[in-house]
Amino acid sequence: xxxxxxxxxxxxxxxxxxxxxxxxxxxxxxxxxxxxxxxxxxxxxxxxxxxxxxxxxxxxxxxxxxxxxxxxxxxxxxxxxxxxxxxxxxxxxxxxxxxxxxxxxxxxxxxxxxxxxxxxxxxxxxxxxxxxxxxxxxxxxxxxxxxxxxxxxxxxxxxxxxxxxxxxxxxxxxxxxxxxxxxxxxxxxxxxxxxxxxxxxxxxxxxxxxxxxxxxxxxxxxxxxxxxxxxxxxxxxxxxxxxxxxxxxxxxxxxxxxxxxxxxxxxxxxxxxxxxxxxxxxxxxxxxxxxxxxxxxxxxxxxxxxxxxxxxxxxxxxxxxxxxxxxxxxxxxxxxxxxxxxxxxxxxxxxxxxxxxxxxxxxxxxxxxxxxxxxxxxxxxxxxxxxxxxxxxxxxxxxxxxxxxxxxxxxxxxxxxxxxxxxxxxxxxxxxxxxxxxxxxxxxxxxxxxxxxxxxxxxxxxxxxxxxxxxxxxxxxxxxxxxxxxx
Amino acid sequence: xxxxxxxxxxxxxxxxxxxxxxxxxxxxxxxxxxxxxxxxxxxxxxxxxxxxxxxxxxxxxxxxxxxxxxxxxxxxxxxxxxxxxxxxxxxxxxxxxxxxxxxxxxxxxxxxxxxxxxxxxxxxxxxxxxxxxxxxxxxxxxxxxxxxxxxxxxxxxxxxxxxxxxxxxxxxxxxxxxxxxxxxxxxxxxxxxxxxxxxxxxxxxxxxxxxxxxxxxxxxxxxxxxxxxxxxxxxxxxxxxxxxxxxxxxxxxxxxxxxxxxxxxxxxxxxxxxxxxxxxxxxxxxxxxxxxxxxxxxxxxxxxxxxxxxxxxxxxxxxxxxxxxxxxxxxxxxxxxxxxxxxxxxxxxxxxxxxxxxxxxxxxxxxxxxxxxxxxxxxxxxxxxxxxxxxxxxxxxxxxxxxxxxxxxxxxxxxxxxxxxxxxxxxxxxxxxxxxxxxxxxxxxxxx
Numbered sequence: 001x002x003x004x005x006x007x008x009x010x011x012x013x014x015x016x017x018x019x020x021x022x023x024x025x026x027x028x029x030x031x032x033x034x035x036x037x038x039x040x041x042x043x044x045x046x047x048x049x050x051x052x053x054x055x056x057x058x059x060x061x062x063x064x065x066x067x068x069x070x071x072x073x074x075x076x077x078x079x080x081x082x083x084x085x086x087x088x089x090x091x092x093x094x095x096x097x098x099x100x101x102x103x104x105x106x107x108x109x110x111x112x113x114x115x116x117x118x119x120x121x122x123x124x125x126x127x128x129x130x131x132x133x134x135x136x137x138x139x140x141x142x143x144x145x146x147x148x149x150x151x152x153x154x155x156x157x158x159x160x161x162x163x164x165x166x167x168x169x170x171x172x173x174x175x176x177x178x179x180x181x182x183x184x185x186x187x188x189x190x191x192x193x194x195x196x197x198x199x200x201x202x203x204x205x206x207x208x209x210x211x212x213x214x215x216x217x218x219x220x221x222x223x224x225x226x227x228x229x230x231x232x233x234x235x236x237x238x239x240x241x242x243x244x245x246x247x248x249x250x251x252x253x254x255x256x257x258x259x260x261x262x263x264x265x266x267x268x269x270x271x272x273x274x275x276x277x278x279x280x281x282x283x284x285x286x287x288x289x290x291x292x293x294x295x296x297x298x299x300x301x302x303x304x305x306x307x308x309x310x311x312x313x314x315x316x317x318x319x320x321x322x323x324x325x326x327x328x329x330x331x332x333x334x335x336x337x338x339x340x341x342x343x344x345x346x347x348x349x350x351x352x353x354x355x356x357x358x359x360x361x362x363x364x365x366x367x368x369x370x371x372x373x374x375x376x377x378x379x380x381x382x383x384x385x386x387x388x389x390x391x392x393x394x395x396x397x398x399x400x401x402x403x404x405x406x407x408x409x410x411x412x413x414x415x416x417x418x419x420x421x422x423x424x425x426x427x428x429x430x431x432x433x434x435x436x437x438x439x440x441x442x443x444x445x446x447x448x449x450x451x452x453x454x455x456x457x458x459x460x461x462x463x464x465x466x467x468x469x470x471x472x473x474x475x476x477x478x479x480x481x482x483x484x485x486x487x
Numbered sequence: 488x489x490x491x492x493x494x495x496x497x498x499x500x501x502x503x504x505x506x507x508x509x510x511x512x513x514x515x516x517x518x519x520x521x522x523x524x525x526x527x528x529x530x531x532x533x534x535x536x537x538x539x540x541x542x543x544x545x546x547x548x549x550x551x552x553x554x555x556x557x558x559x560x561x562x563x564x565x566x567x568x569x570x571x572x573x574x575x576x577x578x579x580x581x582x583x584x585x586x587x588x589x590x591x592x593x594x595x596x597x598x599x600x601x602x603x604x605x606x607x608x609x610x611x612x613x614x615x616x617x618x619x620x621x622x623x624x625x626x627x628x629x630x631x632x633x634x635x636x637x638x639x640x641x642x643x644x645x646x647x648x649x650x651x652x653x654x655x656x657x658x659x660x661x662x663x664x665x666x667x668x669x670x671x672x673x674x675x676x677x678x679x680x681x682x683x684x685x686x687x688x689x690x691x692x693x694x695x696x697x698x699x700x701x702x703x704x705x706x707x708x709x710x711x712x713x714x715x716x717x718x719x720x721x722x723x724x725x726x727x728x729x730x731x732x733x734x735x736x737x738x739x740x741x742x743x744x745x746x747x748x749x750x751x752x753x754x755x756x757x758x759x760x761x762x763x764x765x766x767x768x769x770x771x772x773x774x775x776x777x778x779x780x781x782x783x784x785x786x787x788x789x790x791x792x793x794x795x796x797x798x799x800x801x802x803x804x805x806x807x808x809x810x811x812x813x814x815x816x817x818x819x820x821x822x823x824x825x826x827x828x829x830x831x832x833x834x835x836x837x838x839x840x841x842x843x844x845x846x847x848x849x850x851x852x853x854x855x856x857x858x859x860x861x862x863x864x865x866x867x868x869x870x871x872x873x874x875x876x877x878x879x880x881x882x883x884x885x886x887x888x889x890x891x892x893x894x895x896x897x898x899x900x901x902x903x904x905x906x907x908x909x910x911x912x913x914x915x916x917x918x919x920x921x922x923x924x925x926x927x928x929x930x931x932x933x934x935x
Contacts, residue, residue: 003791004591007599007829020566021835022916025845027730030867034702036732041606042833050829051568058577060592065576067589078490079580082535087757088570091546096556097759098897099549100888106545107758120528132618132760133815135802139660146663172802172812178663181807219516247524250514255522266815270490274819275593276583276615276779278761294659318659322559322621322652322748323759335542339489341532350510351491357513358501376516404589409582415803430490433497459787461588467786469587474784474796478773480612481602482783 004056007043008482017047041484060465061275062409068435070359072380072412072424073167073215075245075267077352083271083335087328097323101306107327108305112298114282114334121345122241122261123252124284130294130325134242137262137281138173138209143317144260144285144292145207145236146177151291151315154234157206161230163192165215165416167240179206186418190216190372197226201233211240212256213247213378215416216371217424227257236260236289241281244268245428246353246379249346253284260285268348269333280329291315296324351429352379355436359427362440367447371419380426382419389421392450396421398457399446405463406442489532552892553922555850557871557913558698559620559650560759561751563726563839564917566830569753573823583779583815587794588786593818594793597781600825607728608721608745609735610767615779616816620722620748621656623764624649624692626777626811627720627746628661628668630768631690633775633810634743637716640687641666646708647673648697649722651902676701676864676873680711688715690743694722695731699899699911700847700871701864702731709738718743725765726751726843727870729836734767744768753827754820763817763824774800777811842916844870846923850914853927859934863899863909871913873899873906876934880910883933891929 027035043050062069069076087093095107115127131137142160149157160174164183171181184200185193192214208230212220220226230237239253239261245268247253253261265271266279273279285293295316299308307324310316340348356377363383364370371382385396400410400423412424427436449456461467493501498510507513533541554562572578577592584590584597597615604613617623628643645654645668658668669685671678676699691712695705705721712719721734721742734742750762768776774797782796802809831839851872854860863873876883880898887895900907914923 004595006595006602008602016832016834017566017830020564020831022564022838022842024838025841025843025848025916027841027844029848030702030730030844030869033706034732034867034869036728036730037736039833039837040603040729040733042603042729042836043829044832044834045829047566047568047830050826051572053829054572054596054826055575057592057595058572058575060590060595061577061581061584062586062589063577064580069582071582074582076580076582080490080535082538084574084579086539086542088574089543089546091549093755093757094551094554094562095549095758096554096562096756096894097560098556098558099551099758099894100885103551103888103892104549106548109545110542117529120526121524123524132622132817133813135812135814136618136622139812143659143663168802168804168806168809169812169814171807172805172809175807175809176664176812178665219514221516221518224518224520247517249524249526251517251521252524255524264815272579272819273582273815274817275578275581275590275822276818277815278618278763278817278819279815318662319621319652319656320659321619321656321760322650323619326761327758328755328761331542335538337529338538338541339532339535342526342529344489344532345526345529347491349514351493353513354493354498354501354505354510357505361505376513400586401588404586409589410586430492432492433501464588465591466588466790466792467788469786469792469794470784471587471794471796474782474794475799477784478770478796479783480598480773480780480796481605482598 006482007045007053010049010053011044013044015044015046067407067409068431068439069409070411070425070427071409072426073242075426075428077270077428078430079270079272080336083332086335087331092331105305108298110331110334112305114330115298117337118263118282118284121248122284123254125287126290126293127282127284128293128297129282129330130320131262131281131283132321132326133277133279134262134264134281135169135173136320137283138169139176140283140294140317140320141238141260141262142173142177144289147292147317148289149206157204159204160206161200161208165418166209167215167242170209170240186216190214190218190375191220191222192226194222194225197229201229201235205233205235207236207238209238209240211243213243217378217380217382218372218375219378223256242267246349248348250349254286260289265329265333270336271329271332278326278329280326292317294318294320348429355427355429355431356380359425359436363443366440366444371422380424383423384419385421388447388450392454394450394454394457396423398460401468402446402457402460403442404461408439408442551894553918554894555912555914555926556894556897558897558911559652559748560756561915562756562917563751563915565753568830569823569827572826573819578822579819584795591792594781596822596825598783598793600821601781603828604765604767607725607733608767609733610745611770612773613765613767614776615781616821617764617766617778617813618817619760619762619764621653622660623746623766624653624722625657625660626766627744628657628666628690630775631718631720631744634772635689635718638687638689640689642685642688643668644685644688644691645670646678646693647671648676648699649692649694650698677703678708680707688717690718690720692720692722696727696869696871699864699873700868702867702869706738709742713740721745723747724751725749727840729840749824752824754823761817761820763820775810778813778816839916846914846918847872850912850923850927854930857931859931871911873909873911875909877908880908884910886933887929893926893929895930
């Protein structure tokens with residue numbers, strides 16, 4: 001397959017997109033010791049060349065707008081274009097972050113409303129929109145837990161409990177907060193091992209981080225007991241909102257006993273994933289953690305919206321970004337919430353769950369093995385391709401790569417690690433029944449190929465821009481920047 | 488039902504297939520003891536048209552006249568093509584490019600981005616972004632401590648005029664890892680080398696141009712850091728590097744880590760976010776760098792292709808021992824920045840830098856010629872400048888905002904004691920001659 005040359009190979013000395021080049025200003029007042037001696041390697045191409053190059057590159061991407069994208073735990077639902085339009089208006093885009101509140105009431109009203117909505121859907125007492133992604137929300141959450149314990153003189157708690165199947169960000173965040181992550185076992189039915197939890201908790205326990213539905217894609221049925229056990233030991237409960245789509249409008253994390261949580265607005269609130277961000281990871285807390293919320297927060301004073309900072313929230317853990325997080329993403333999430341309303345939100349979990357259970361059932365009928373066959377699917381479910389792997393010598397990754405040839409993005413593979421050769425499949429509520437049926441058909445065909453011609457899988461993909469890429473070579477012979485002599 | 492495609496017939500068939508009679512039964516594993524959600528306080532859903540009506544009104548409410556504030560966020564021209572392309576669904580709606588064969592577009596673009604950023608900063612390698620300038624500084628500090636094998640010290644010296652907003656965020660982000668941030672006082676707006684003895688130091692952070700727009704003696708500071716066996720972290724505005732000496736060339740040996748915010752490269756101000764942070768470093772430290780990194784490789788047919796690499800550093804593999812918890816970063820803004828740099832090109836970026844500087848200098852010279860205003864600090868500045876109004880700058884700023892809808896600059900008293908009469912002004916290449924003159928005239932009128 002033809003490769004797209006890099007933009008640097010298209011570059012020619014003294015070519016430029018003339019309409020974009022402003023007139024140069026004088027630098028005569030800058031002493032030469034501060035100036036650059038040689039020009040940087042930047043493209044010299046025409047506007048059309050740049051447009052064609054990046055348009056062609058875009059064709060080499062799978063995306064929600066092109067493909068079914070059942071990537072488990074990532075909630076690849078439709079990203080409504082209206083939200084993009086709403087956030088792209090000049091009044092929002094051209095607002096400098098240091099503009100005074102008196103002339104920023106439109107933006108602040110949007111943020112205030114979003115705080116209110118997120119407080120309600122999570123069943124918590126207050127929200128800060130400051131974190132710029134889920135992982136930063138986790139960090140903010142654990143910093144609040146830490147601040148809470150310290151404020152009570154409870155200094156010795158240095159352990160955060162996470163399930164063995166937790167998202168990698170959970171233990172990584174615990175480390176970033178100076179905590180030790182201890183792992184708790186998950187039982188054969190996908191629920192946490194309660195006895196193990198009872199053994200683990202104690203005076204060292206700062207808290208526990210959980211997703212519910214769990215990363216095993218089932219609802220953690222003992223959540224109320226777990227909350228009791230952890231709280232009795234003096235710890236707090238952190239809810240990783242990655243899977244909130246499963247319960248939006250059904251139950252609230254606040255009512256399950258959680259003290260603090262983050263939401264991934266780029267999941268549940270349909271803001272675009274952008275090929276790896278930007279996200280937004282607001283945190284919601286109950287009363288005991290309100291004093292520690294990250295700043296700024298939008299509040300109301302004398303009928304005007306205001307930023308609340310250190311003065312109003314003196315025990316805050318602080319700011320998390322230079323300004324106020326990813327405001328543009330927050331406006332998109334508000335636009336989405338407005339179009340859904342409470343009636344629309346009530347249906348998100350219903351249809352996400354309907355789609356997942358239907359797809360799980362159809363795959364099981366087609367002979368695929370569910371990882372937790374006795375359990376109901378949530379907004380997602382796990383299948384294990386262990387038997388296919390043993391029988392035909394093909395791995396889950398081979399199934400994944402072959403799916404690309406059917407123009408379907410692969411589900412999440414090999415996560416969670418405790419289920420061998422697994423696919424974590426999340427169809428989301430915005431997919432049609434026809435699309436789900438096509439997925440089942442593709443999976444059946446691939447399994448038939450595994451039996452008769454396994455190379456169709458092990459050498460897949462066959463019809464994409466590239467065949468399978470050599471990741472070992474990429475890591476061993478590091479080639480991270482283009483150089484004029486590297487081709 | 489917004490965005491849900493199911494017909495009634497679909498629902499019946501699907502329920503029948505599952506073997507339940509109502510969707511509610513699918514939630515039977517949620518214990519009865521947990522109260523059901525009550526969203527009643529949230530209004531009912533509205534159409535796209537109605538939503539846009541409400542939000543357009545709010546957006547219009549916040550429209551203002553010309554912006555003369557910089558302070559870490561800049562009002563540059565963005566070529567129309569940048570966001571036309573970045574808003575294509577193929578860039579807007581994919582996930583992180585884990586499935587390389589289905590993500591060559593984003594991956595090649597990131598490789599091109601890494602190349603541009605490495606060259607602009609004069610460093611060996613760049614990552615694919617962190618959240619913003621503040622989180623970039625935090626990650627750079629943590630990374631420097633991991634990289635510095637000469638000392639066990641977790642003390643990091645911050646030069647006085649590093650962006651206070653970055654520093655404030657970095658304090659939160661590194662606060663629970665035993666890091667000691669020593670913030671030096673600036674002397675006349677700049678860092679004074681050698682006045683203090685800090686003992687063993689893991690890293691020194693300097694910003695060029697610094698927060699006041701002043702040019703620091705980065706060669707001297709870099710050599711001083713090297714003599715103390717500390718790593719040098721450079722905080723830079725990537726736009727200025729089209730003309731200013733890149734951190735890789737500072738002093739004898741160059742900076743070790745370079746970070747900053749990419750907003751000036753084709754990203755709208757958007758209230759300060761989303762933008763993106765960047766991190767660049769020497770190749771020998773690449774395994775300590777957080778965030779995604781793309782490598783060029785070959786596919787099984789021998790054709791050139793791209794993939795995420797060195798993933799063993801990251802949280803999804805390394806878990807508690809990862810270099811950072813970062814996962815989702817700011818991919819779409821990096822897409823826009825890469826397209827911006829390609830369209831604006833070598834000459835364009837250099838001219839944006841020199842024209843922005845010339846516009847700022849024009850304003851500063853004209854204001855100072857009046858005798859009512861003087862430069863707050865002596866010496867060379869670039870693109871941004873602190874001016875002393877000889878009266879409460881906040882009051883002047885407020886008057887210009889409310890009466891004239893001009894954002895006159897950043898009143899420095901908000902962040903620095905003793906600078907209550909100073910305003911940090913910045914005029915990018917986007918400011919027309921009329922706007923520059925209008926600004927000067929109006930500011931002087933208020934001062935008179």
